[in-house]
Amino acid sequence: MNKVNPLIENQFDLQAVNTYAALMTQGNGYLGVRGSFDENYTEQTRGMFVAGIYNKFSSNDVTEIVNLPDLVGMKIEIDGEIFTLQAGEVVGYERQLDIFTGELVRKLVWKNRTGHRFQFHFQRFVSKADLHTIASKVSITALDTPASLALKTGIDAQQSNFGKQHLIEENVRVMEKRIMHATYRTSESNLQVALATFCKVTQDSVPVFVSKNRQLTATYSQHLEVNQPFVLEKISAVYTSNDVGVDEADAASIQSVERNGSAGYDQLLNQSAAKWKMFWDNKRVKISSSYEMDQLALDFSIYHMEIMTPAHDERLSIGAKGLTGEGYKGHVFWDTELFIAPFHLHTVPEVAKKLLTYRYLHIEEAKYKSAKNGYEGTLFPWESALTGHEETPEYAAINISTGKRQKVASADAEHHIVADIAFAVVQYYYSTLDEAFMQNEGIVLLKETALFWISRAANEGGRLSIKDVIGPDEYTEHIDNNAYTNYMAAFNVQQAVFFLDKYNQKDLTFDQRAKVFLQNLYMPRPNEEGILPQDDTFLTKPEIDLTKYKMKQGSQVILLDYSRAEINEMQILKQADVVMLLYLMPNLFPAEIVKKNLQYYEEHTIHDSSLSKAIHAIVAARCGEQDNAYRFFQEACLIDLGSNPKSSDEGIHAASLGANWLTAIFGFANITMEQNQLAISPKMPRNWSELTFPFEWQGSTLVFTISQTELKVARKAGPEVSLRVNKKIYKVLNQIQVTL
Amino acid sequence: MNKVNPLIENQFDLQAVNTYAALMTQGNGYLGVRGSFDENYTEQTRGMFVAGIYNKFSSNDVTEIVNLPDLVGMKIEIDGEIFTLQAGEVVGYERQLDIFTGELVRKLVWKNRTGHRFQFHFQRFVSKADLHTIASKVSITALDTPASLALKTGIDAQQSNFGKQHLIEENVRVMEKRIMHATYRTSESNLQVALATFCKVTQDSVPVFVSKNRQLTATYSQHLEVNQPFVLEKISAVYTSNDVGVDEADAASIQSVERNGSAGYDQLLNQSAAKWKMFWDNKRVKISSSYEMDQLALDFSIYHMEIMTPAHDERLSIGAKGLTGEGYKGHVFWDTELFIAPFHLHTVPEVAKKLLTYRYLHIEEAKYKSAKNGYEGTLFPWESALTGHEETPEYAAINISTGKRQKVASADAEHHIVADIAFAVVQYYYSTLDEAFMQNEGIVLLKETALFWISRAANEGGRLSIKDVIGPDEYTEHIDNNAYTNYMAAFNVQQAVFFLDKYNQKDLTFDQRAKVFLQNLYMPRPNEEGILPQDDTFLTKPEIDLTKYKMKQGSQVILLDYSRAEINEMQILKQADVVMLLYLMPNLFPAEIVKKNLQYYEEHTIHDSSLSKAIHAIVAARCGEQDNAYRFFQEACLIDLGSNPKSSDEGIHAASLGANWLTAIFGFANITMEQNQLAISPKMPRNWSELTFPFEWQGSTLVFTISQTELKVARKAGPEVSLRVNKKIYKVLNQIQVTL
Structure with a gap:
């Protein structure tokens, strides 16, 4: 295997610390641990997340994925000086996330303020062989002169979501002077989190344990002789009351650490690395390109899709930033079904089924939302979390100039997610021929989503319209007959009719209503220039030169020049809308029409959404515009891997990584x-x-x-x-x- | 005036950052702002506190003084490098808290990593002329080469009490593109906190305002020309819904900043410094000593007593760390009445009256506690806060080895606080002859506290004992007839009888019961060696050599060798107990007996409490042992001003500072x-x-x-x-x- 190391940092850069922390996140779908430094930096945002552990800080807040107490931080003092790469001198430095073994390694030589050199070797991984295990190892060697070392590490529950504390400390213990153990409970969702950690050192240093101010720590004091490394291994376990098959999270965490503590870092790493080897052997996309970044981007994308997916638990789905940061509060969007699930569907279909099951398990909540809005069937939430209820904040962050909060329209109008889920169900079926799923869960999802659309359409003198929606392009709100939405809705209803029939579950009333819907639903058609109108009014709106904004795509700088209301009245797209439809339904229109629409809409798209570029790449490739496609693909890869040191501070762009894989498979x-x-x-x-x-x-x-x-x-x-x-x-x- | 600068730091020391932050706290009794650096450091604990703003994070926690959103922090970037004294080189450095003007000033020249020099001049004060105002000023000058500067500052509500977040964000605004404004509400006590801040810069730099993750910030980007200083003034206001005479905290905060913003830093500083001048002119203790630390210690003590005392509001009292840190959760102990109030009583008696009024206003809560414990009258809480209810945690922090929590005995048995308050009432009366207070509030306090003691005594065959108490010495728990307690209780009852009589408020039943109490209460007497037994069993307990622990006094290291239960069964004192009694009642025994007891008990005292040394100094001075007394005094001064860089991390030792003044006045x-x-x-x-x-x-x-x-x-x-x-x-x- 042509081993590419996709993430190497050759220089310590305080400004890039959080983007690197997100990119270098380690995890296994259950657990995500940001690749933060062991030592603290003021700019550094640590993060450890367990899929499904959400909490609402106050009734003013939306539920968010909880940033759990930190297990990887440590404070190192040498001769009384706190180790930090900001002080002294860094003589050699290399940090590398080896995605093929799952290990994060950092090696450096540090000259302290008195000019003495110390070698540091940090290693860390989150186990792929045991979902609950994190292990780290640090080796410190005095190179020039003996020195006194103090190393403090443990469980740090001062960690919070940017100042919002979700966890109430329940219990803090040191078991048999060896294992540090603590349990916490989320304040609103009432979930228990149990952590345990065990440190083993080469020397006979006896730790001093202290519990204070939500920190439980062990401090090792050691005299360092020259060239005699001090090595500390730290084996930790994370369990929660939400874990399937775990009766007592606290007991489980202690037992895990007892078991793994005697195995030790290297053995645990080997077990985990073996799982990663299997993964790469079976799933890697290999690219021989003159530009090595292409391979790197695909490896990086697949690595992250693997660690973001809670494949162990069908009650969970994938957050928009995976488990790499607090962005989008860890909420689940349509990103899962249309951007990430296909990778699983075509490598381990079972995982794609679980992601659909997450939706199936929340049909009741989706029905609740639908009924509340005056519709039938299931209106799946635009953003969801553990409960399956709508989690989109009702109001956007306050406009600090006016003091007003704008209503967030997504939950009220971004209804295409309903058809997106139905689309994924059909795609799952044809890719697997899994009759059992389709006959039970699949058919229910199809019928209920179809019912939603049937009830959603408005009769305008015989013609049915789907009014007041938002399509994938979120810069155009509250419009009628969004092409993407209408075509997807029709597909949804059509497939429901087909499969109900196929499984002899035909419901005559439904069938009748579905047929009326399909006969009368207005389906926008390309105009004389061959352009499919994005919605009823889009093509009538004025255009402006977007060059300036396209130069800064992804940053939404247009909002500094225009209000959202103003943007809404112009032909300005945040992201692929009609192009997204053309991607999903490649045979809807002749190639010539596809090409025209790709060109027209791309000109009007800023690509301020990370979901945009790769979809353009796919459609361009299919149109035979390989150079354009490749350019779109390369730019899409830079969303997380580009030179902006802040791009991914709050987490990687999960859907965009999925879309990189889509581009290779469905585009190139x-x-x-x-x-x-x-x-x-x-x-x-x-x-x-x-x-x-x-x-x-x-x-x-x-x-x-x-x-x-x-x-x-x-x-x-x-x-x-x-x-x-x-x-x-x-x-x-x-x-x-x-x-x- | 021989102007001594009591707090000068000549070198940046990361290890001492929090102790300096506490020592250099600025405030005015309403507000306390820790002397943290403007820029962030990982080790640095910021703190801003308003007297009376307490909250309980969860039902597992005790109420604590809330660490409010930060107003003084700023992030400075020069040519993209984050300004920190850990990086680059600090060429000149001086930080000084000028307690005579109340201003904290820091001057330094910083060489960035490319070797260019920049001059920084930071100034800050909390106004003594306007309780709600904080102002700061920073001047940055490029000395060698032009550079680009980015300065970000605002309101940072990520601040918490070591990870516990007490405040829910209510509202965040930028008013007229000038004033940043935010309001918060405490989650349990439901108090509103309103902050406003306004920045003014010399250049025409236009700020970019951002509200994100509980931070509202203005970022100024400025091109620095050589030798042309960029100056930013920041004027902030803090109001709360608990403020007396303030209807709308949020409107008040904005109005304040509008008013003060146009005045500007220098004018506001002059107003405040004028108040400080008046203060020092009227209250300073001047010492001509061969050792200049003596003057410094007194100045420092008086400065802190002034800024810790909420003289503006009789509903509040003084926390054990003032408003300088989170230690002791901001709770009020007997420290106020016996260690701090005398300074006010003999400089501005009105303030001492207000502190007694705080107790008077909480007679109902003290009666509630007394009744709950089966007694009459008022049992004042060992620790109290805003509500006046007992706030002592029921259980100590968990013993991390055993997993058990020990019951905290103080609230159950440290009853001498009742007599301490009564003592302070009597002291107040004789020092002021304030008949109005005594006839109304004073007499009620005396009678109710006396009633407590009368009901508290146990009849043992005619003799009355006060059983199962803790005296000032907290290393000896649950003992009978603590000498301090019994003598103070007798004084309490005696004075109640006297003043009821004096004001013709005699209550015959009470009078009768009081006289029986006074006739029969067992009053320990000096034994054959002249030693007054600390309690019924103390002198029968074994002694050990305390030299080792006295060497590390103040650190409670004895608890590493002995359990509390073991210490309880030995003649080991944490702090002055009998000596405290001899201090308060100098004529209780002949000088010879006092001397013997001072010597005996000092030998058995580790001085692990900061309340101990100075009291020994006073009694030693009175015994004519000036050298001993001076040594005790000097050691007492080192509690906050010694070389331990961590001594005051969580706040200064309020009572010990009060005791330094007591030593000068009542000792020397x-x-x-x-x-x-x-x-x-x-x-x-x-x-x-x-x-x-x-x-x-x-x-x-x-x-x-x-x-x-x-x-x-x-x-x-x-x-x-x-x-x-x-x-x-x-x-x-x-x-x-x-x-x-």
Whole structure:
């Protein structure tokens, strides 16, 4: 395997500390630990999150993922001087997140203020073999002269969500003078969090344990002899009362640490790294590109999709920043179904099923929201968390100039999420042929979402309109007949009718209403110039030159020049809207129309949303505009991996990482699936000589290898697969090889 | 005036940052702002407190003084580098709290990592002329080369009590693009806090205002030309819903900043400094000593007594750390009445009255506690806050080894506070002859406290005992007939009888019961060796060598060797107990007995309490042991001003500072007051050539000037005073001069 180290930091940079902390997050879907430094910095925001542990600080606040007590921080003093890279001199420095083993390693030599050198070697991982385990190791060596060392570490519950404290301290203990243990309870959601940690040192240093001001710490004092490393291993466990199959979180945390403490860092790392090896062996997308960043970006994207996904628990879904920061409060959006789930669907379909099950388990809450808004069926929340209720803040942050809070329209109008979920259900079915899921959960989701649309449409003299919605483009609010929404809604209802029929669950009343809906729903059509109107009024609005804003895409600087109301009245897009529709429904319009719309809407799109660029890349690739596509792809990769040192302070952009994978598979490899027919028609960037990736399809495991001139498809498991390559259909039994 | 600068820091020391922050606290009794650096440091604990603003974080917690959103912090970036004294090089550095003007000033030249020099000049004060105002000023000058500056400051509500967040954000505003304004509400006590701040800069830099994550900030970006200082003034206001005479805290805060913003830093400082000048002119204790630390310690003590005392509001009293930190949660102890109030009583008696009024206003809560414990009258809480209810935590912090919480005995048994308050009432009366207070509030306090003692005594075959108490010495718990307690209780009852009689309010039943109490209460007497037993069993307990622990006095290291239960069964004192009694009642026993007891008990006292040393100094001075007394005094001064860089991290030791003043006045000057008779019998340390201090007595303002050979007393105001000097009585009309 061509091992690329996707994240290497060669220089300590205080300004970039939080973006690196997000990018270098380690985790396993249960747990996310930001890649913060062991030592503290004033600018540094630490973070440890457990999927599903949300809390509401006060009735003024929305529920948010809780930033848990810190387990990785340590305070190191050498000869009374606090170790920090801001002081003294850093002689050598390298920090690296090895995504192939899951280990974060930092090596450096530090000259203290008296000019003596000390070597530091920090290692850390979150286990992929045991969801609850975090381990770290630090080795400190005096290189020039003996010195006195004091190292303090433990459990730090002063950690909060930017000053909001969600946890009430329940219990703090040191068990048998070895294991530090503490339990906390969230103040509103009443969830228990149990932490335990155990330190082992090479020397015979006896720790002093102290509990004070929400910190439980062990301090090791050690005389350092020259060239004799002091090594401390710290093995920690995190359990919560929300964990499936765990009776007593507190007992479980202690037992875990007792068990793992005797195994030690290296053995635990090996177990975890072995799981990562399996992961990469089975899921990596390999790119031979003249530009090595392409491979890095894909590796990075897949790494993060893996650690952000709570694959262990179908009651949970994926936050918009994964478990890498507090951005978007850890809430779940349509990002999961349309941007991230496809990766799982085509590598481990079981995980995609669990993500749909999360929605299925919250049908009641979605019905509640729908009824409250005067509709039938399920209106899934725009933002959701553990309870499945709408979690979108009712009002935006206060406008500090006017003192007013604007109502957040998303929860009231961004209804396309309902159809997005239905779309994912259908996609899941055709990719897996999982009749059991479809016949039970899938069909319910399809029918209830369809019912929503049927009740949502307004009769305007016989024509049905879907009025007052927001499409994917959030710069255009409260419009009628958003093309994306209407086409997706129609698909939703159509598929419900089809599958109810297929499983003999036809409901005559529903069937009748669905047919009326499908016959009468207004479906926008391309105008004379071939442009599909984004909504009823969009194309009539004035245009402005967006060059200035496109230069700073992703930063929403247009809001400094125009109010949201003003933007709403111009042809300005935050993100792909019609283009998103063209991506999801590649055969809706002829290629020529697709191309025209791509060009028209891209010109009017600032790409202020991280969900935009990669979707443009896919549609451009399919249009044969490989150079444009590749440029869009490269720019999309820079959303997290670019040079802006603050880009990802509050977490990585989960959907955008998913979209990078989508671009490779559905853009450059150009796989499409029309119901049962898998098809491929590669549109490789010029400077990619080879693209290799695994792909699960209807129970078979395929491996695609694409060059500029040839396609190879190998079947590794499962039944024979029918594959259309360009216009010809092949049967893939063992392997096929097609010249392009 | 011989101007001593009591607090100068000549070197930046990260390890001492919090002790300096406490020592350099600025305030005015309403507001306390820790002397933290403007820029952030990981080790730095900021603090802003308003007297009376307490809150309980959860039902597991006790109420604590709320660490309010920060108004003084700023983030300074020069050419993209964050200004911190940990990085680059500090060429010149001086920080000074000028207690005579109330201004904290820091000057330094900083070389950034590229070697360019920048001059910084920071100034700050909390107004003594307007309780609600904080002002700061920073001047930044590029010395070598032009540079780009970014300065961010505002209102930072991420501040918490070590991770416990007490405040819910209510409202955040920028008024007319000038004034930042925010209001918060405490989560349990439901108090509103309103902050407003306004920045003015010399250049035409236009701020960018941002509200995010509980921080409301203005960022100024400025190009610095060489030798052209950028100056920013920040004028802030703090109001709360608990303020007397303020209807709308939020409107008041904005109006204040509007008014003061146009006045500007220098004018506001002048107003405040004028008040400080008046204060020092009237209250300073001047010492001509061969050791300049003596003057510094007294100045420091008086400065802090002034800023810790909420003289503006009789509903409030003084926390054990004043408003300088979170130690002891801001709770009020007996420290107020016996250690701090005397300073006010003999300089501005009105303030002493207000402190007693605080108790008077909470008679109902004290009755409630008394009744709950099965007694009559008032059992004042050992620790109290705004409500007047007992606030002592029921259980101590968890024992992390055993997982058990020990019950805190103080609230259950440290009952001497009842008599301490009564003592302060009597002392107030004789020092002021304030008949109005005594006839109304004073007499009620005396009677109710007396009733408590009468009901508290247990009849043991005719003899009355006060059983199961804790005296001032907290290393000896749950003992019977604590000498301090019994003598103070008898005094309490005696005085109640006397004053009820004096004001013709005699209650026959009470009178009868009081007389039975006084006749039968067991009063411990000195044994054959002349030692007054601290309690019924103390002198029978084994002794150990305390040398080791006395070496580390104040740190309670004995608890590492012995459990509290073990210490309880030995002759080990944390602090003055019998000695405290001998201080308060100098004529209780002959001088010889006093001397013997001082020596005996001092040998058995570790001085682990900061209330101990100075009291020993007073009694030693009165015994003619000036050298011992001076040594005790000097050691007492080091409690906050010693070389331990962590001594005062959580706040200064309020009672110990009060006791420094007590030592000068009641020890070295050796003023005593037997009811109506003021007396003095100087016991000056050998190396003090002169001691001068003001003293209020029964409506007269006296100024004492004492040398080794002579006493001068000048009457500045009020009626003629009768003064006994040594054994002779003088009438002080204008001035007397007595050779000693």
